[in-house]
Amino acid sequence: MIETMPARPHSPGPYPPGACPLDHLVLPTANLGVARARLDSLGFVVAPTGIHPFGTENCCVFLEDGTYLEPLAMGNAQAAAKAVADGNVFVARDRAYRDSCGNEGFSALVLGTQNADADRARYVEAGLSAGDMLSFSRAFTDAAGNSDTASFKLAFASGAGATDAFLFACERINAPKVDRSALQVHANGATGIVEVVAVSSEPSEQRRLISIATRSPATGQGSSTAFDLPNATLTLLDPVAFETRFGIPAGAPSELRFAGIVFSVRFANTVAKLLAASSVEHDIRGDDIVVRPASGQGAAFVFQEKA
Structure with a gap:
């Protein structure tokens, strides 16, 4: 089978031993x-x-x-x-x-x-x-x-x-x-993924799974836990914390569900103008531009301006 398949090796590169990228x-x-x-x-x-x-x-x-x-x-x-x-x-x-x-x-x-x-x-x-x-x-x-x-x-x-x-x-x-x-050159100016957000009705029960899989210790407790990867953060929230942060219902109770992706972009204004021109509904929440999930977009997309 023939396909366009960009691929990249993982080398020690900039990543320290320990957590997986x-x-x-x-x-x-x-x-x-x-x-x-x-x-x-x-x-x-x-x-x-x-x-x-x-x-x-x-x-x-x-x-x-x-x-x-x-x-x-x-x-x-x-x-x-x-x-x-x-x-x-x-x-x-x-x-x-x-x-x-x-x-x-x-x-x-x-x-x-x-x-x-x-x-x-x-x-x-x-x-x-x-x-x-x-x-x-x-x-x-x-x-x-x-x-x-x-x-x-x-x-x-x-x-x-x-x-x-x-x-x-x-x-x-x-x-x-x-x-x-x-x-890799996108009209919205996206350059990378800075955070992945997961939701759990029992976040304390999922910390061990995520920590072992990522080789990263959990930091924080209660409604929010973070796992620092070399190139991004994985954040685990309870449903109330997720809705409070993004203004989006967390959905049906789940042991673990990946729910949000935070992208770094060069200019937030560029994203806002593009979304408006495309008639894509979005919310401005502090420094975040939040786009709710839709068909073909299975998670909340969050755009953050990064220098």
Whole structure:
């Protein structure tokens, strides 16, 4: 299968040993066309459709800081059903999420790793493994027409019985160099993801899962807990704290649900003007521009001006 598949290796680089860096976020959607149109209206450049070898497909939004969004849809139901039967945790968890929460949402936070085997061993030891590892390769072609193969190894973590959210570590076994600079220049001026916000009706019960998965200790307590990753913050809020901060209902009670993404942008005024021109409803809450979830946008999008 051929697809446009920018990939980047994870190296020790600027990241200190310890906490895992944020890699990308998985946003289930019923239709990539709807997701593409919605993201375009928010001022994002959306990459060409990518095809997985196990029935799912995506249209990613890549950011300058190396993180990205992965809107995910079902492309081949027969291939996906076979993947689930064969024990593919990624597809099985996507199906479980859709069965529980519907076809629009935010199902997974993905962490970069250099050793997925070691991560799975940690998950198993802690009783938090969500299933077998997944190794796969897929062909891609870049904008210049050059073809190569990218290979990945994934290890999954989840709380017992939870279907609304999971985390996984992604190791790039083979990560060909691809120029994706044209895909990282967005009309809204977004440059990266600075925070991911999760909601839990029992946040104290989720701290251990997140801390082990991210290799980051929890800070704070009560209604708000933070986990510092090398390139972003993961914040865990109770439903009242989430609604107070963003002015958006937290939804049905959940053990753990990813609910918000905070983007750094160059100029807040640029975002506000763009959203108004696109007739996208938004709220100004202090320094935040908040856009509620919609079809093709499975989470609250929050834009913050950063120097």
